[in-house]
Amino acid sequence: MYGHATMTTSITPPTPAPARRPADWRDLLxxxxxxxxxxxxxxxxxxxxxxxxxxxxxxxxxxxxxxxxxxxxxxxxxxxxxxxxxxxxxxxxxxxxxxxxxxxxxxxxxxxxxxxxxxxxxxxxxxxxxxxxxxxxxxxxxxxxxxxxxxxxxxxxxxxxxxxxxxxxxxxxxxxxxxTLMPVVLFAIIFMWTPPHFWALALFVKSDYAKVGIPMMPVVAGEKATRRLILIYSVLLLPLSVVPWAIGGTGALYGVSALVLSSLFLALSVRVGLRTRGEADTMRPEKQLFAYSVIYLFALFAALVMDRFIVI
Amino acid sequence: MGEDSNDTGVNGTGQDEARSIAQIRKGRNRVLGLALAAFVVLVFFISIAKMS
Known part of the structure; x- marks a missing residue:
């Protein structure tokens, strides 16, 4: 009836212990x-x-x-x-x-x-x-x-x-x-941002996903292919993030911010995309890319809002 | 003597558990009450906003 009766993976995760106490509101939250x-x-x-x-x-x-x-x-x-x-x-x-x-x-x-x-x-x-x-x-x-x-x-x-x-x-x-076109472009930006964001995370928690049989990209295709894909999506994200400016949906404030933020995103992705994991690797570049990807999205959308109020 | 102290221990744990459950219920009911009150206030303001 629940989740994994339909899963085709060979590894069965442990079944959690049944609850005995009433639900605390903090747990519901x-x-x-x-x-x-x-x-x-x-x-x-x-x-x-x-x-x-x-x-x-x-x-x-x-x-x-x-x-x-x-x-x-x-x-x-x-x-x-x-x-x-x-x-x-x-x-x-x-x-x-x-x-x-x-x-x-x-x-x-x-x-x-x-x-x-x-x-x-x-x-x-x-x-x-x-x-x-x-x-x-x-x-x-x-x-x-x-x-x-x-x-x-x-x-x-x-x-x-x-x-x-x-x-x-x-x-x-x-x-x-x-x-209209503008919200669809905003949708597309987050759509394009998600794979490098999650794959950066998946690279340093790979063993966890493998343990429970979730076919995340690093588990199935390997690290090298995942790093290449992170790079490809980040390259595509750069021009896409500037589209709202190009189609006249925003002003220069957003356009320049998007260009700077996405260039930095690409630079961090290049570092992740072109490296190979060494022995006792702390995965620092991957962790930095993941952390920056969150800041990136916040900053990009903050620029979008500021652009609405500040005209350059 | 040993049995008595053991019984007291079990009863103590049982009372703690009952108190803890009562506390969880109280907290949950309080949050639910606040959420319902907030919902009523929100619906009131939505009605005003829709009419204006």
Missing amino acids: ALTKPRVMSLVIFTGLCGLIAAPERIHPVLAFTAILCIAIGAGGAAALNQWWEADIDAGMKRTAKRPLPQGRLDRTTARDFALVLCSGSVFLMGFAVGWLPAAILVVSIIYYSVIYTIWLKPRTPQNIVIGGGAGAFPPLIGWVAATGHI
């Missing part, structure tokens, strides 16, 4: 992956602010709240489905479900309440088009990525990365009520 949610809220807010039209502040707040709750619900569904896998990985073994602090039914019900609540609130308060995109993003992350792609293909991150690209699109559509 942890299910929503608050740290990931902060990036989702930020990019969603940037999409909403960067849009050329304005909506009532209460409705804008509601739109961001719905994006956050929807993302939290999708993250909770992800943890519900992957509890077995999480139990077998050092990075995720301390989550509430693998630790047995929550039972799976509670986690699933909590996730479904968050997902459905966010969609209906978005629909009634803001509009049914952003609500529909929110539904697509939740299904994209929890079904297409988590259930279908992640355990089956090393390209999981490439296609699944689209899930994280929805927030600015939803924010923009919440403000304007329609889809």
